[in-house]
Amino acid sequence: MARALLPIALVVGVAFAQVCARAESQLSLKSVSVDLPAGDDMFPNGPGADAINNNCLACHSADMVLNQPALPMTQWHAEVDKMRTAYKAPIDPKDVDAILDYLVSVKK
Amino acid sequence: MVTEKAFLSHSLSCRRQFLGSAGAATLALTSVPAFADTVVKLLLPGGPDERPMTTAFPQKGALILQRTRPPLLETPFEVFDQSVLTPNDRFFVRWHLAAIPTAVNVDTFRLTLHGHVNQTLSLSLNDILALPRVELVAINQCSGNSRGYFQPRVPGGEWSHGAMGNARWTGVLLKDVLDRAGVKAGAIQVRFNGMDEPVVPDAPDFMKSLDIAHARDGEVMLAYAMNGEQLPLLNGFPLRLIVPGWYSTYWVKMLNDIEVLDQPDTNYWTKTAYTIPDTPRADIRPGETDVKFVPISRMVPRSFITNIKEGDTLQVGASTLARGIAFGGDSGVSRVDFSSDGGKSWQAAALGTDEGKYSFRQWQHRFTPPTKGGQVLMVRCTSSGGEAQPDTPNWNPSGFMRNVIERTAVVVA
Numbered sequence: 346m347a348r349a350l351l352p353i354a355l356v357v358g359v360a361f362a363q364v365c366a367r368a369e370s371q372l373s374l375k376s377v378s379v380d381l382p383a384g385d386d387m388f389p390n391g392p393g394a395d396a397i398n399n400n401c402l403a404c405h406s407a408d409m410v411l412n413q414p415a416l417p418m419t420q421w422h423a424e425v426d427k428m429r430t431a432y433k434a435p436i437d438p439k440d441v442d443a444i445l446d447y448l449v450s451v452k453k
Numbered sequence: 454m455v456t457e458k459a460f461l462s463h464s465l466s467c468r469r470q471f472l473g474s475a476g477a478a479t480l481a482l483t484s485v486p487a488f489a490d491t492v493v494k495l496l497l498p499g500g501p502d503e504r505p506m507t508t509a510f511p512q513k514g515a516l517i518l519q520r521t522r523p524p525l526l527e528t529p530f531e532v533f534d535q536s537v538l539t540p541n542d543r544f545f546v547r548w549h550l551a552a553i554p555t556a557v558n559v560d561t562f563r564l565t566l567h568g569h570v571n572q573t574l575s576l577s578l579n580d581i582l583a584l585p586r587v588e589l590v591a592i593n594q595c596s597g598n599s600r601g602y603f604q605p606r607v608p609g610g611e612w613s614h615g616a617m618g619n620a621r622w623t624g625v626l627l628k629d630v631l632d633r634a635g636v637k638a639g640a641i642q643v644r645f646n647g648m649d650e651p652v653v654p655d656a657p658d659f660m661k662s663l664d665i666a667h668a669r670d671g672e673v674m675l676a677y678a679m680n681g682e683q684l685p686l687l688n689g690f691p692l693r694l695i696v697p698g699w700y701s702t703y704w705v706k707m708l709n710d711i712e713v714l715d716q717p718d719t720n721y722w723t724k725t726a727y728t729i730p731d732t733p734r735a736d737i738r739p740g741e742t743d744v745k746f747v748p749i750s751r752m753v754p755r756s757f758i759t760n761i762k763e764g765d766t767l768q769v770g771a772s773t774l775a776r777g778i779a780f781g782g783d784s785g786v787s788r789v790d791f792s793s794d795g796g797k798s799w800q801a802a803a804l805g806t807d808e809g810k811y812s813f814r815q816w817q818h819r820f821t822p823p824t825k826g827g828q829v830l831m832v833r834c835t836s837s838g839g840e841a842q843p844d845t846p847n848w849n850p851s852g853f854m855r856n857v858i859e860r861t862a863v864v865v866a
Binding site: 374412415420431 | 497499500501504507509510511512518519520521522523524525551553555556557558559560578582606608610611623651652653655656657677678681683686690691721725726
């Protein structure tokens, strides 16, 4: 875990120009190793929660979905189709209806 | 006349836009990570518009959490009131694919350049650092910045206005690297690929392409530094493509593969994703069909008030300073006009230091609210290309390229 970068003294104007001038002469890159938050929270309970938890969390965290506005069923259908066809999400076809039910009921 | 000093001295008056921790309780059912102790309210029409603040991401300070994995992190808007350059640790973050390398060894990293060239190159970072160095201040803005304000709402990253940032980029010209490899006659496009990968193996890897003339225009860069420091990993360490004046989708992060193509790129991310209606302002009616879509490209003018926010109270009869940022898109800022009466009358604002045509330009204007009551503040940028922000919003199904004149409703009391 590295917060390896130099302290950021980034302000406008003259102060920045000095920082930048130092960088010009000294710039060297240092290896970085970090940890990223897991983002593995499950979806809140609701009808179809198992289906969405089982099929959707491999590629993205739940918060993205929960931050979406209320959308009509047809639009949610298009989103799930895009995940399956464009992004090759291995969604079990028999779970699609349950996922859609969940989205429509939670996002209203 | 406003002096330059005035522009430099306003860094300490930023406003806290956070709600108290009581607001977090209302989000408890919507998967708030444990590290969130404040939430920010983005005022998105129809909601949900509360987001947790997060400090859980490496090399990053407090940012608005839009998605944890792969990360979508938004810059809180008060950051734009504090300096014309966006600090690296507050710079927004946007990844498409969740398999992001979490370690980069600067000794073993290689950038490969191959395809329709005379000589395949495998360049170390030291090789790249030894090439002629260039610097440019440029805005990196997500195609979908401000998507959350589209009406009707559209799916996607539900950003407020903070999916953008302005930095001084240091690196080398793409043209210089291409010339070392020797582009063969018949080259059509140049495709850029980073180290990130899809979780599902047969999903499309994230790659973007530019036309060969654009790639060799002497402006497109490979940046190894941002505001004088190496890039945060989440902003693309160790190398990022800089495409001045174009939306962020082209600014490929963790760039390690460049392929010169003798055919147009047909990969999903270039040809299918990130397309806009081929209409003025990428604007169509919701539900409109038979529309031709083309890849998104250049940015358009925008401007923002950064020191007064929606719902603020201003004092009647008091001299009041409004200030903010503007940009021309793919050209500079010609003028910024300010209205304190909902667009009935406009006054020219004073412009701050010109950091180059691809940079934010600070502006400020002093006005005196004459009467009590509700009022709407507006700011309008006209680019040096003669393009002014429109007074009606555009709409398209992806929520791209918003640049309407923004409105800030205030109360004069």
